[in-house]
Amino acid sequence: MKSFRGKTLSWTTTGGTVELILHREPCNEIGSATLTELEIFAAALDTLQKDAHSVIISSTRAEGFCAGADLRELYHRSRPLPPDERLREVRDFLERIHRVMNALDAAPFTTIAAVHGVVFGGGFELALVCDLIVADKMARFCFPELRLGLIPGFGGIPRLRRDLGNAVVRDLLLTGRSINAAKAQSLGLVSQVAGEGDALRVARATAAQVNKFDRATAVAAKKFLKPVPDDELRREIELFCELFSQPAVEAGLRKFVESTDALPYLP
């Protein structure tokens, strides 16, 4: 499928680059609808690689790239269920999102996340599966999950550990604080900081550059440089499921859902 227009995302292929655009209101929260359409994208990668060398993921939402998991959907869907079924549903969701994230992580393209505004939780995890992150100078990165009694569940910890020193990973996870694009670049997380509103243009220029190189060589180099941390990812799913059963999580989610603020878990 060379192009697709969905409810939460769309893609097109131009000049050897697939542009995957997230556009779900309010800020691309990843719930069942987005997951289903990401699965369609992941399944299309084999076809797309015939005409493309690179993938850019970006967002049209003014608020930012992605605010993370759809916590409201998670709360409302899981609350009426008995505990065993609730956990089964969560595990099923995690297994599916991990399959998508792993497919993107290992995709035979050079992948670029062009991010702006909020890059939180699952949104941060989506950016981390990409080979390069180009950040608008106003972007902010955060793993707020501990505020809800959880850990990142979409593969964030293993991927963050793959990219950064453990002290930095501890800082981000254990404080749950957000960092700006300049800080993220100084840590080595972001490869380029773009002017406000300019991340997509910079990502396109980067894609045009990487598209010049021999595809088989680039794919082999990427596989060598960027192994997918399978064992750690499995352990993350197990730990997330263990934590999800705790009362603190329901309390955290309820508080989130009852608030009318855009990011109720901040600061």
Add this chain to the structure above:
Amino acid sequence: MSTLDQTTEEILNLAAAHFKVPREQLSPGDDFFKKLGINSLQALDLLTRLEQHFRIELPDYELQGVSDFRTLAERIQSRL
């Protein structure tokens, strides 16, 4: 180094310009959420602009319970 008054003034000027609120309508003791009409997302945007302007890093948890410009200025001043 700037004094606290200077820092407060710079914050008020920056906030007024970015959120398009007349500067004369803002005072140090004002609740910036209400006066600027912003939510937590826009507050994060303001935080980023302040970090860039003052060339500091300010963990967002230091803003726990902070809602007026003067106290925000104190937090920033402590990092200068």
